[in-house]
Amino acid sequence: MSIGGVLGSLVFGTLCDYPRFKRLIVCPGAVLLIGISTSAVTMATRYEWISVYAFAFGLFDGCYEMLLPVITRDLVGVQMVGHAIGALYCLMAFPKTLGPPMAGWIFDVTGRYSVSFYVTCGVAVLAALIMFSLNWIEPVSVAEEREKLLPSEDTKRSRKEVVFT
Numbered sequence: 317m318s319i320g321g322v323l324g325s326l327v328f329g330t331l332c333d334y335p336r337f338k339r340l341i342v343c344p345g346a347v348l349l350i351g352i353s354t355s356a357v358t359m360a361t362r363y364e365w366i367s368v369y370a371f372a373f374g375l376f377d378g379c380y381e382m383l384l385p386v387i388t389r390d391l392v393g394v395q396m397v398g399h400a401i402g403a404l405y406c407l408m409a410f411p412k413t414l415g416p417p418m419a420g421w422i423f424d425v426t427g428r429y430s431v432s433f434y435v436t437c438g439v440a441v442l443a444a445l446i447m448f449s450l451n452w453i454e455p456v457s458v459a460e461e462r463e464k465l466l467p468s469e470d471t472k473r474s475r476k477e478v479v480f481t
Contacts, residue, residue: 317371317373317374317377318374319371319374320370320371320372320373320374320376320377320378321374321375321377321378322378323378324346324374324375324377324378324379325378325381325382327379328342328346328378328379328382329379332383332386338451339386339387340387340390340447340448340450340451341448341451342379343379343383343384343387343447344444344445345444346379346383347376347440347444347447348440348441348444349372349376350373350377351436351437351438351440351443352437352441353369353372353373353376354373354433354436354440355433355434355436355437357369357433358429358430358433358434385397387450388400388401388404391450411439415436418432419432419435419436422435
């Protein structure tokens with residue numbers, strides 16, 4: 317899983333730097349494939365197939381984890397990215413903390429682990445659909461942000477030079 321995660325971060329990170337690869341399509345696509353692979357693991361009966369699942373999950377999770385802060389910056393801008401990522405990771409902590417106990421509870425109720433994987437797939441597909449809806453939000457323009465953050469020519473000339481004698 318970790319080899320897939322490193323490869324996913326490197327490959328998708330490099331590809332998404334090119335304008336032809338739209339980050340707001342690639343990232344939800346990775347989440348969708350995480351969900352599909354998670355439901356498909358219930359059919360894995362041999363070690364080799366579980367290894368393929370672990371690699372695929374790591375690959376797409378590496379893509380997702382790497383692109384999430386970049387997409388957040390694209391949507392909210394440089395000035396608000398710290399607050400947005402803090403809120404995002406705070407909200408992500410709840411399902412990551414509650415997921416394993418809920419999977420155990422589902423197993424206790426149903427007597428099968430596969431139901432937990434199917435529920436996880438459903439949540440991932442729902443998350444991917446929500447992320448696909450972000451394509452209608454206009455990203456913050458880099459040029460506009462530069463104008464706000466960097467001093468203009470007028471402000472550069474208005475600074476008085478201090479001469480020490």
